[in-house]
Amino acid sequence: MLSPGEIEDPQITSEQLLSLKSDLKIIGMLEELSNKHCPAPFKDIEAGGKISKCNDTSLKLREEGAKMLRQKKYQKAILAFTESIANAEPGSEYLGLAYGGRSEVLFERGYYKECLRDIQRAKENNYPAEMIGKLEDRKAQAEHNLPNQETQKYHENLPNIPNINPKIPCASDSIEIQSNSESGKQVVAIKDIPAGEIIAIEQPYVVAVGIGPSQKYLHCHECLELCYNLIPCQKCRTALYCSEECQSRAFEEYHYSECDLCQYDFIEQISVKTVLRGVKESASNGTQFDGTVYRSDRFEEVQEIETNKEKRTVREFFEAANEACIYTYFLKKYSDFFTKTGLSEERLKELLFHQYLSTSSSKISVEKTKKSSVNTEFHVMGDALYPFASLLKHDCYANLTTSFFGSSLVLRAAKDIKKGESCSLTYRNYNFAEFPKVVRTHQLWQNFHFNCKCDACENNWPIFDCLNPGNTEQYLKLVETVQKALESPSGDASGLLKTVTKKVRALSSGEPTKVDVNIKRIFCDLLKMPGNKILEFYL
Ligand SMILES: C[S@@+](CC[C@H](N)C(=O)[O-])C[C@H]1O[C@@H](n2cnc3c(N)ncnc32)[C@H](O)[C@@H]1O
Numbered sequence: 135m136l137s138p139g140e141i142e143d144p145q146i147t148s149e150q151l152l153s154l155k156s157d158l159k160i161i162g163m164l165e166e167l168s169n170k171h172c173p174a175p176f177k178d179i180e181a182g183g184k185i186s187k188c189n190d191t192s193l194k195l196r197e198e199g200a201k202m203l204r205q206k207k208y209q210k211a212i213l214a215f216t217e218s219i220a221n222a223e224p225g226s227e228y229l230g231l232a233y234g235g236r237s238e239v240l241f242e243r244g245y246y247k248e249c250l251r252d253i254q255r256a257k258e259n260n261y262p263a264e265m266i267g268k269l270e271d272r273k274a275q276a277e278h279n280l281p282n283q284e285t286q287k288y289h290e291n292l293p294n295i296p297n298i299n300p301k302i303p304c305a306s307d308s309i310e311i312q313s314n315s316e317s318g319k320q321v322v323a324i325k326d327i328p329a330g331e332i333i334a335i336e337q338p339y340v341v342a343v344g345i346g347p348s349q350k351y352l353h354c355h356e357c358l359e360l361c362y363n364l365i366p367c368q369k370c371r372t373a374l375y376c377s378e379e380c381q382s383r384a385f386e387e388y389h390y391s392e393c394d395l396c397q398y399d400f401i402e403q404i405s406v407k408t409v410l411r412g413v414k415e416s417a418s419n420g421t422q423f424d425g426t427v428y429r430s431d432r433f434e435e436v437q438e439i440e441t442n443k444e445k446r447t448v449r450e451f452f453e454a455a456n457e458a459c460i461y462t463y464f465l466k467k468y469s470d471f472f473t474k475t476g477l478s479e480e481r482l483k484e485l486l487f488h489q490y491l492s493t494s495s496s497k498i499s500v501e502k503t504k505k506s507s508v509n510t511e512f513h514v515m516g517d518a519l520y521p522f523a524s525l526l527k528h529d530c531y532a533n534l535t536t537s538f539f540g541s542s543l544v545l546r547a548a549k550d551i552k553k554g555e556s557c558s559l560t561y562r563n564y565n566f567a568e569f570p571k572v573v574r575t576h577q578l579w580q581n582f583h584f585n586c587k588c589d590a591c592e593n594n595w596p597i598f599d600c601l602n603p604g605n606t607e608q609y610l611k612l613v614e615t616v617q618k619a620l621e622s623p624s625g626d627a628s629g630l631l632k633t634v635t636k637k638v639r640a641l642s643s644g645e646p647t648k649v650d651v652n653i654k655r656i657f658c659d660l661l662k663m664p665g666n667k668i669l670e671f672y673l
Pocket of ligand 1: 588
């Protein structure tokens, strides 16, 4: 395990770096060191040149899409056609043809509304006149079938916060933000909160869709909604959106310069997006943080999130400095970011360095789930930065649970929370039942730089297999009830939730039994059910 000040590089220690007392000086020293060992560090990326949209690539992907469609591999076909759309040069018939191809897959799977939208886009984007007859036939059939389209809902409607906190608009009035010297800012219950109660519903400051094809070609890069007919950015082949509104919001907030980076094939990064949005916000003189209202849509709150600078290793400082320098270099050379914003290079480096360090320990994975019987499958669609949820402490047996509606985060009590208790999440799911204490301690220090003092750690709770069994008979009855309710098409979801909530509220504090852990897990999984669902496009 690495600790502060440990020598990793014979030439420098983190203590030496921290003694410089300014981020800019730390970045400067690391940059100097890096240049000595590796002059022109960005040469390779530059040598690759700008990776623009390319009709040849679009054509290959369209052919792949058509092949997948013939083989009835519909999900793969959608991914290939969407990538073909992203690569097609605007104004060329390749774009129209790629939309036309995707409209066929959508038609085959009964997505008539989306199919009709793609047919319209194909026509608006130079779809060859000699082939238009086929498209018109599909349009007529899709219009005919449209009233019978079955819609699978990706998630239910967002619930409401019971009593909005006047000082924290995304949270309920059952909590407040407090600060202490040991763990910094935290969220504390100021009332007793019953299991299941919503404590916050938060929109992210920014999101970054995952890099896998089924993440980036099926989800909006601005709001993470599932979308089978994404539209591309006009300039780069990376960003894709579910609607013109998301496209223009993204461009307004961060893509105005992120786009130039995407053209050098940099992946979309939360820390970079955050800084680009923050710079724009500051330039437009957004509302100032006056210490009374904590807002999730303001850069000042984002900048206050812990960076753990004094505990960082040389390697982490080096990574942050490298990110800051590389993005500053590319934005200076290949974009009009500095003329657009009036920011100095030094200030941008400072902002990127700071944001890289804080994002590494505060980003949250956005999930979708599928519940079948008592098990739940999880897929991650991307990461997001939530300024309020970022304040929550870690606990290896946390009292809050998350669910996602698109990229909106809903935080609920996972068990009864007493007035005065700290509200917590289990960071990266390092929970006591699955990971032995030695593993958790190591991972939490390495990733988040603190020593956990939660009940499970302080009292050495054993992992699941070694816990007391608890009332197994009662538990088996509950499992049967859950299974029946989930398997029946007319299952009473709210009745089931009420039953399980009662069980969770009856759990006692202290070391849980196997049954207790399982009841809490089933409860949290049920709370996720109205949120993002894993839908099988090809079924
Ligand atoms: C996502 S931030 C939480 C908000 C942070 N306390 C702040 O002031 O911005 C994560 C950081 O909070 C601190 N932290 C979180 N859980 C903790 C715990 N159980 N004990 C001590 N420190 C904790 C660690 O410094 C960790 O890297």
